[in-house]
Amino acid sequence: MAFLECNDLIKLYTDEQSKIQVPALRGVELTANEGDLVSIIGPSGSGKSTLINLIGGIDKPSSGEIILDGNIITTLKGRELTKYRRNRIGFLYQLPERNLIWNLSALKNVIVPMRLSGKWSHNIQKKRAAELLKDVGLDQRKNHKPHQLSGGEAQRAGIAVALANDPDIILADEPTGELDSVTTFKIIDYFKQLNKTLGKTFIVVTHDHRFANMTTKAMRIMDGRIIGLHRAIDPRKSFLDREEVLFVDDHGNLRIPINIRNEAGIKNHVQIEMRDGFATIIPVRGDELDE
Numbered sequence: 001m002a003f004l005e006c007n008d009l010i011k012l013y014t015d016e017q018s019k020i021q022v023p024a025l026r027g028v029e030l031t032a033n034e035g036d037l038v039s040i041i042g043p044s045g046s047g048k049s050t051l052i053n054l055i056g057g058i059d060k061p062s063s064g065e066i067i068l069d070g071n072i073i074t075t076l077k078g079r080e081l082t083k084y085r086r087n088r089i090g091f092l093y094q095l096p097e098r099n100l101i102w103n104l105s106a107l108k109n110v111i112v113p114m115r116l117s118g119k120w121s122h123n124i125q126k127k128r129a130a131e132l133l134k135d136v137g138l139d140q141r142k143n144h145k146p147h148q149l150s151g152g153e154a155q156r157a158g159i160a161v162a163l164a165n166d167p168d169i170i171l172a173d174e175p176t177g178e179l180d181s182v183t184t185f186k187i188i189d190y191f192k193q194l195n196k197t198l199g200k201t202f203i204v205v206t207h208d209h210r211f212a213n214m215t216t217k218a219m220r221i222m223d224g225r226i227i228g229l230h231r232a233i234d235p236r237k238s239f240l241d242r243e244e245v246l247f248v249d250d251h252g253n254l255r256i257p258i259n260i261r262n263e264a265g266i267k268n269h270v271q272i273e274m275r276d277g278f279a280t281i282i283p284v285r286g287d288e289l290d291e
């Protein structure tokens with residue numbers, strides 16, 4: 001059994017006005033091993049935040065199951081659920097103001113989650129917070145308040161906060177969305193470094209395709225489904241030369257990416273023919289069907 005398993009996750013939201021149910025996730029299947037650095041890449045509205053919130057125990061799926069380290073977490077309630085969120089999950093969001101308390105220093109920000117969990121003694125809290133800030137290169141900035149930090153530094157302080165209670169998984173929702181390119185690459189480097197040194201599992205959801213070549217596992221999400229993954233062409237150079245592999249579900253459904261559809265002129269109908277041992281997809285124009 002994988003460290004994290006999401007089995008056929010479906011999430012329906014009810015539109016307040018029309019009372020119609022809107023699917024945000026339509027059967028997500030996902031697995032991650034301990035120590036994986038996973039990116040899930042998809043456009044706005046594809047279900048990224050919904051998925052992260054389900055794994056983090058912030059919301060419940062309409063159906064399906066999430067299993068972390070052998071424990072079913074989708075049925076947790078009350079105190080058990082709070083304990084799960086505090087001790088086993090670290091969150092990192094796009095906006096620093098969601099990760100940090102504005103009038104507290106970086107050091108105190110890292111101490112807050114430790115106070116809440118009661119997992120560490122008073123002395124250890126401070127020592128641990130200082131060490132974590134050192135791990136993210138903020139040794140010299142630990143007494144600064146968030147507004148005295150740059151965007152990248154504030155995000156690094158957020159990583160230290162997420163790591164405070166030594167969680168099993170760090171869940172990051174568009175963590176570099178506010179940052180420029182150089183700072184984005186630096187943050188990804190910190191993820192990679194912490195992933196290696198602490199062996200932590202990271203799950204990052206983002207619209208930024210550059211994560212595909214910089215994470216150990218990269219998936220594509222679209223319309224509430226994981227539609228494919230980027231795999232290394234040469235496993236020895238696993239971070240480079242990725243190629244996209246599409247999923248075909250148990251019913252034979254396949255999602256053809258928009259760029260391929262455009263280039264091949266595929267609209268609503270295709271034929272699939274076997275040619276020389278390959279399945280060939282041939283576009284069929286709608287007007288041909290009317291004849």
Ligand SMILES: Nc1ncnc2c1ncn2[C@@H]1O[C@H](COP(=O)(O)OP(=O)(O)OP(=O)(O)O)[C@@H](O)[C@H]1O
Nearest residue numbers: 013014022023024043044045046047048049050051
């Ligand atoms: N509370 C809600 N009530 C109703 N619909 C919702 C709610 N939250 C999300 N949705 C819908 O579910 C779908 C997935 O939303 P989600 O926020 O997970 O997407 P996302 O990939 O995180 O998008 P973004 O990149 O813009 O953050 C969208 O169509 C969205 O409108």
Ligand SMILES: [Mg+2]
Nearest residue numbers: 048049050173
């Ligand atoms: Mg989102």
